Amino acid sequence: MKSWKITTLFALVAVMMGSACTKRFDEINKNPYDFDEDELKADYRLMGEPLSQAQLNLLIYNDPPTAQLQQNLNADVFSGYMMAPTPFEGNINNTNYGLLYYWNNRPWEVTYNNVMKTCDFAQMKSKDTFTDFYAWAQIIKVEAMHRLSDIYGPIIYTKYGIMNDEMGIDYDSQQQAYYAFFKDLEQGIDTLTAYINRKAPQRIQAFDLVYKGDYTQWVKFANTLRLRLAIRISGVDPQKAKAEGEAALNHPLGLLQSSPDDNFAVNIAPVTHPLNIMCYTWADLRMSAPMESILTGYKDPRLSHYFVPTDDNVHVYHGIRNGIKISAKEEYSGFSSLVRFDNKILFMTTAEAWFLKAEAALYGWKGAGTAAANYAAGVAASFKQYNISNVNNYLNNAVDKPNPYIDPQNADNNIPAGDKHLSTITIKWNEGDSPERKLERIITQKWIAMFPEGQEAWSEFRRTGYPRLFPVVINNSNGTIPTEKFIRRLPMPQRETSTNPQAVARAVATLKGPDTGGTPLWWDLR
Structure with a gap:
């Protein structure tokens, strides 16, 4: 919940707790979570x-x-x-x-x-x-x-x-x-x-x-x-x-x-x-083969801004080709991460x-x-x-x-x-x-x-x-x-x-x- 919502709710509760006027019973017992639409429009929320x-x-x-x-x-x-x-x-x-x-x-x-x-x-x-x-x-x-x-x-x-x-x-x-x-x-x-x-x-x-x-x-x-x-x-x-x-x-x-x-x-x-999360927590994501082909072929300096080298070599980038036979995650998880x-x-x-x-x-x-x-x-x-x-x-x-x-x-x-x-x-x-x-x-x-x-x-x-x-x-x-x-x-x-x-x-x-x-x-x- 954002800070403005917390502040608003505390302010409303303070008004409720500080008032003892029974003539304002309906107002006091209003659910503080029910914001009036006009109030919300006032600051465009x-x-x-x-x-x-x-x-x-x-x-x-x-x-x-x-x-x-x-x-x-x-x-x-x-x-x-x-x-x-x-x-x-x-x-x-x-x-x-x-x-x-x-x-x-x-x-x-x-x-x-x-x-x-x-x-x-x-x-x-x-x-x-x-x-x-x-x-x-x-x-x-x-x-x-x-x-x-x-x-x-x-x-x-x-x-x-x-x-x-x-x-x-x-x-x-x-x-x-x-x-x-x-x-x-x-x-x-x-x-x-x-x-x-x-x-x-x-x-x-x-x-x-x-x-x-x-x-x-x-x-x-x-x-x-x-x-x-x-x-x-x-x-x-x-x-x-x-x-x-x-x-x-x-x-x-x-x-x-x-x-x-x-x-x-x-x-x-x-x-x-x-x-x-997908790349580092789950290890479900790696560089693609076309990215490897194009960026390494062009000696593109953006390569290191997009991917990191393989687990085996700090100077090598490898991508995985789509639609290949993968028996277990370990086969390719060492390839280049994002x-x-x-x-x-x-x-x-x-x-x-x-x-x-x-x-x-x-x-x-x-x-x-x-x-x-x-x-x-x-x-x-x-x-x-x-x-x-x-x-x-x-x-x-x-x-x-x-x-x-x-x-x-x-x-x-x-x-x-x-x-x-x-x-x-x-x-x-x-x-x-x-x-x-x-x-x-x-x-x-x-x-x-x-x-x-x-x-x-x-x-x-x-x-x-x-x-x-x-x-x-x-x-x-x-x-x-x-x-x-x-x-x-x-x-x-x-x-x-x-x-x-x-x-x-x-x-x-x-x-x-x-x-x-x-x-x-x-x-x-x-």
Whole structure:
């Protein structure tokens, strides 16, 4: 319980104990835990506290077992960032496409119970009167719900809380959801921009766990999020993507570009980062094979800022390939651990903003600048985030490429030189390259820079096919996920198929195929 709540309760009890006036019997005997709504509105707690909780649960901050199932044992692994040395469920689990329904309910449960519900409550209480809180809720809600849609596809968004008689609560197709995201972002941006322009009081400071109440920073984040979603749909809906992307690029307050302080990272202090628990307390998390291949191949100075060397050698880094045979945890637990993270959970970096601009420039969007300059700025922003110098030497490296992968425990897992899954992309920008090779270069560096945010990295890999990752060795999907196509989504959660079956059936009909991990999402053309 926060200190202001304790202080308020003690104050109320003191008033009760100090009064002997029987005429005030009803007031004295009022439950001190029942705060009057007007009292809560007076210092904005009625709207602000729910939105604090929404931020904290974008990735559930205080429940590592749930966080492990919410993101780590799906997106963090599917993105090529991390791998578990643990043979969960007899080595038939998500890491080798043996999808476990009781794991795959968790992203849905956390997002609706801990984020969507609280944002909806805050919007209901703030509408018309506290429009800045309403706008803030819109932005937080889009950040949470686009992540959920990028896991499953159809979601309950515009019809949230609306029961359609016996037909259940209807879903939006992913296209409908994305169009609603853009609408909410536009409204939220416009509202907060108006507050800034008229120098109105900025009232969210006590509840803002990212930017300490700075409305300008929230507008910059929302603009960048709008650009992210525009780029996401650029292949499937280029006209809508261009309109939304250019609106973000040309907004007067701009994107997240100035410094690492612009990064969208939720402060969960004093709670430790859930990845620390997974990696060090449970030993359930290690470096991935693609991370080893790419970072060691490029001699990337970010390597030691992301991972620690193996237990056996202070100068060697080893990652685990996805979907391999693991008989016991001890086989691979000595491979490279992740570094220990601070008390902030990172969801968007300034480097990502530059790489989004770089891709927008490839498409000729107004306000994007040049791809080459944005690419260099993205790498520089990532280096700055870790206080690394010599970025120019790195950017001028036209020789180094990702290394072949050698598993010292089992040669069957190797990716040798010349393998089709091993990228030949170098670091130095080449204006003469084809648009596709330029895209691979941008996304590869973007993937490196976004670490450890596996949800966004998995989405970008599915959308673009980059960076080149290694397919699973063992595929336990019973043919529903083609090995060379990689996993494209999670099936609809069983709790929904059990409690909302007719609506789920209608939602599944909007997909490009059956409700399996092998069916691509709307924006996924690869």
